[in-house]
């Protein structure tokens with residue numbers, strides 16, 4: 001910021017940026033011209049020489065960022081998942097590596113419905129109605145529960161058996 005001071009006078013603005021070290025167009029790592037949003041909502045950047053590039057030379061930005069974060073190329077089937085759900089938020093801390101499409105789908109189930117993941121602990125929780133009953137949080141289908149069956153948020157009755 002602040003480096004692009006406009007010369008007052010003779011010099012043509014279009015001649016700027018051609019000093020020593022300036023890279024032409026797409027070879028410049030700070031080149032933003034090739035950044036676009038794909039129809040599926042993900043960000044594409046133009047990197048024709050990249051191993052993930054499609055026939056038009058575009059690569060998904062979240063895949064580039066994940067490779068940088070990992071320090072190695074992505075393997076087939078590996079998918080970076082957007083933790084906060086925003087497909088254009090490609091900060092490294094918003095990306096989590098999924099080993100497969102199936103694992104990725106599970107994470108979306110988890111985020112969208114709060115379902116239990118395979119191997120996720122099933123903690124004992126207390127009924128949210130205040131009756132004091134304790135039960136495992138997830139049911140047989142992996143759905144989270146807050147109440148003993150039949151207890152509701154408005155229910156303040158004491159259940160005795």
Ligand SMILES: [Zn+2]
Pocket residue numbers: 080081082104108
């Ligand atoms: Zn995802």
Ligand SMILES: [Zn+2]
Pocket residue numbers: 127128129130131132133147148151
């Ligand atoms: Zn209860």
